[in-house]
Amino acid sequence: MALPAEDRRVVIYWRPGCMFCQRLRGALGRQGRGAQWINIWQDDEAAAFVRSVNGGNEVVPTVVIDDVPHTNPDPALVKTALAA
Known part of the structure; x- marks a missing residue:
């Protein structure tokens, strides 16, 4: 992860074609720009x-929020973290 911890409060690991990733991105809307998005098909360390x-x-x-991983979380949880 290239960014220091204080700059990556919300990190979203995703991959193209994932409908759950698309659902999350759509639910977050513009607010999703506040997260760091990492494509696991382009980053071997991220996939690992x-x-x-x-x-x-x-x-x-x-989704990693404050260093805690969440698998396929409710978009409301991610929105709350991004709003903080």
Whole structure:
């Protein structure tokens, strides 16, 4: 993760074609721009991280809020974190 921890309060791991990722992005709207979005198909370290917190599976979206991973969270949780 290129950004220092204080600059990445909300990190969203996603991949193209994931309908759950599209649902989250749509629900967040413009507010989603406040998150750091990482495509796990373009970042091997990101994919490894997602596997490490999801029992070896590349389940997306995996959202890290204040260093706590959430697998396919309710968009309301992510919105609240982005608004803080």
